[in-house]
Amino acid sequence: MSLKRMILTLCGFYCVMGIMPLFFGGTDYIMNILIMILIWAVVASCWDVIMGFAGIFSFGQVAFYVIGAYASAILSVSMDIPPVFSIIMAGVITGLVGVLVGLPCLRLAGPYVALVTFAVHMTLVPFLRGPLGRAIGSGGSQGILTIPPIKLFGLAFSSDQLVPFFYLTFFLTIICTLVLVLMIKSYWGTAFLALKDSENFAASLGISAFKYKLMVFALTSFITGLFGALYAHYVGMLSTKMLSMDVFTILMIMMVIGGIGKYPGVVVGAVITVTLSQLLAPLGMYRPLIMGAIVVVLVLFLRDGIISPIIRLLSPLQRVVVEEE
Amino acid sequence: MFLEIIDVFTSGLINGSVYALMAVGLTLVYGVTKAFNFAYGSFYNLGGYFAWVLLIPLGVIGGYFSVFFMAIPFFFIVGYLLEKVLISPLRKYDDWEMKVMMLTLGLSLFMDFGYQAIFGPRIKSLPGIIEGTVQVGEVVLFQQDIVIFILSLSGMLCFWWILNNTRTGMAVQAVAQNPAGAQIVGIPKDFIFAATFAISTMMVGFGGILLCQKNFVDPMGSTDIMIKAWVITAFGGMGSIRGSLYAAFILGMLEAFVGWYFGMIHVQIATLTLLLVTLAIRPRGLMGRE
Numbered sequence: 001m002s003l004k005r006m007i008l009t010l011c012g013f014y015c016v017m018g019i020m021p022l023f024f025g026g027t028d029y030i031m032n033i034l035i036m037i038l039i040w041a042v043v044a045s046c047w048d049v050i051m052g053f054a055g056i057f058s059f060g061q062v063a064f065y066v067i068g069a070y071a072s073a074i075l076s077v078s079m080d081i082p083p084v085f086s087i088i089m090a091g092v093i094t095g096l097v098g099v100l101v102g103l104p105c106l107r108l109a110g111p112y113v114a115l116v117t118f119a120v121h122m123t124l125v126p127f128l129r130g131p132l133g134r135a136i137g138s139g140g141s142q143g144i145l146t147i148p149p150i151k152l153f154g155l156a157f158s159s160d161q162l163v164p165f166f167y168l169t170f171f172l173t174i175i176c177t178l179v180l181v182l183m184i185k186s187y188w189g190t191a192f193l194a195l196k197d198s199e200n201f202a203a204s205l206g207i208s209a210f211k212y213k214l215m216v217f218a219l220t221s222f223i224t225g226l227f228g229a230l231y232a233h234y235v236g237m238l239s240t241k242m243l244s245m246d247v248f249t250i251l252m253i254m255m256v257i258g259g260i261g262k263y264p265g266v267v268v269g270a271v272i273t274v275t276l277s278q279l280l281a282p283l284g285m286y287r288p289l290i291m292g293a294i295v296v297v298l299v300l301f302l303r304d305g306i307i308s309p310i311i312r313l314l315s316p317l318q319r320v321v322v323e324e325e
Numbered sequence: 326m327f328l329e330i331i332d333v334f335t336s337g338l339i340n341g342s343v344y345a346l347m348a349v350g351l352t353l354v355y356g357v358t359k360a361f362n363f364a365y366g367s368f369y370n371l372g373g374y375f376a377w378v379l380l381i382p383l384g385v386i387g388g389y390f391s392v393f394f395m396a397i398p399f400f401f402i403v404g405y406l407l408e409k410v411l412i413s414p415l416r417k418y419d420d421w422e423m424k425v426m427m428l429t430l431g432l433s434l435f436m437d438f439g440y441q442a443i444f445g446p447r448i449k450s451l452p453g454i455i456e457g458t459v460q461v462g463e464v465v466l467f468q469q470d471i472v473i474f475i476l477s478l479s480g481m482l483c484f485w486w487i488l489n490n491t492r493t494g495m496a497v498q499a500v501a502q503n504p505a506g507a508q509i510v511g512i513p514k515d516f517i518f519a520a521t522f523a524i525s526t527m528m529v530g531f532g533g534i535l536l537c538q539k540n541f542v543d544p545m546g547s548t549d550i551m552i553k554a555w556v557i558t559a560f561g562g563m564g565s566i567r568g569s570l571y572a573a574f575i576l577g578m579l580e581a582f583v584g585w586y587f588g589m590i591h592v593q594i595a596t597l598t599l600l601l602v603t604l605a606i607r608p609r610g611l612m613g614r615e
Contacts, residue, residue, distance in 0.1 A: 130590040289438040295431025
């Protein structure tokens, strides 16, 4: 997809998202869904950049999200650091963890990467619940319950007032989306395409797979950690439930619906999946059951995700816009 | 102190033998079909529930003997259908490896919560295959443990024999070495893929029946088992059967001793550390091939 078309699609989407609070500002239920859509859209985009563009089978995305959330919560609760700084520090910490995991991991062949990153995910639960986690202030199996809301210029962004928080998230989302788009379309993105097509040929042209993979791993884990931290200060409490397979599958459904490596697709996937998951929430235990079945059916029947048919449908319209410019 | 160590050692040996049975099945699937089965742990639980349904509500005659007898065709058919219906349609895509991972993860979630919906969220306990103890000097051993050890070892020997002495087994090896070449000499590749999947499902089902007697049937315990089986396969070298045999016993011992000395909560951390260190030194595991 060309840069122009990518930006146009994203612009259209975020313009629609931006005016949503004008209509639904009073309804907390819908505002909550909208905020979660913004957060998940970025987290899922990061995963798409790792999996679809860089071709790394990383299954650690939820783990990085949770690391960011816990890091910011621990920093602000135990050390009294203002949430604005703790969120940024959480992003940096998550980026560092990403590099630490990536260093041994990215030299390995595909399936090993999936395994090691997933193992990191699975190890986080006993770590956060055990004595080691309690020592750094994770609150054990109870979790952290009193995470302070974000305060900026004397304004408090908390879950009591959803509209200001929505615009804060919106602002961050747009910055991160821009960074990701620029990365995909820069020399990096091209290098990844070359690496994915033929790693040996790309290496012969002097592209270091390891270096670029590590860099993209660090950047995406930084952004993921940032949004994890934002989520922590939004909901105000954390527990290891966030690491359940349920959350992981929801993120995966976004990817499958959006199409792997079809970048803006995953954003549409996030909209559909978050809405669906909220609508299915009253079903309780049956929700993950249905989610699992959806993944199986979608992987079998939806080959390239939902974005390709949509683009084909919208292409006459977009051509008009592009030509007018 | 010495007796305690002997106890821990036997428990590591027994866990290791069952892990070996399961990991060999997993490494076989990866080695032959290159498919990454994330629902492996859920089939372990299927084994546990299969035995539970037959033994407790149905009270089948013959106890464990009939359970094993019925488990062979049951798991073979389940595994065969799974490959035919869910995995093989994906093979025509370029990125099918990733798609298989996603599909099996979804399947695993579906199965785990399916168990919860059908059998309820509480854990189930299976009766022991045999009661009583044996005393060797001062060491007391459970007869159950000895039987589990013997059964999983004989399961593995049986598998070894099938792989090396039957036509199907040799065809499986041929496909693992070179799929295109195997097809040229007339080996039905698709059938071999499905058969391999079926055999591995059978092995993990057996593992479930054997180990759930000691560890209970827990509907949410499947990810734990899956990670264990995967760590063993990666540690031993993916696709290397001998490697996963050694790795299973090493990790079984590690688990037993770390759990005994530091507490069970550290087992997963120790396992992961061992895996990361091994992969950093030998990126293809203990006995992995290029």
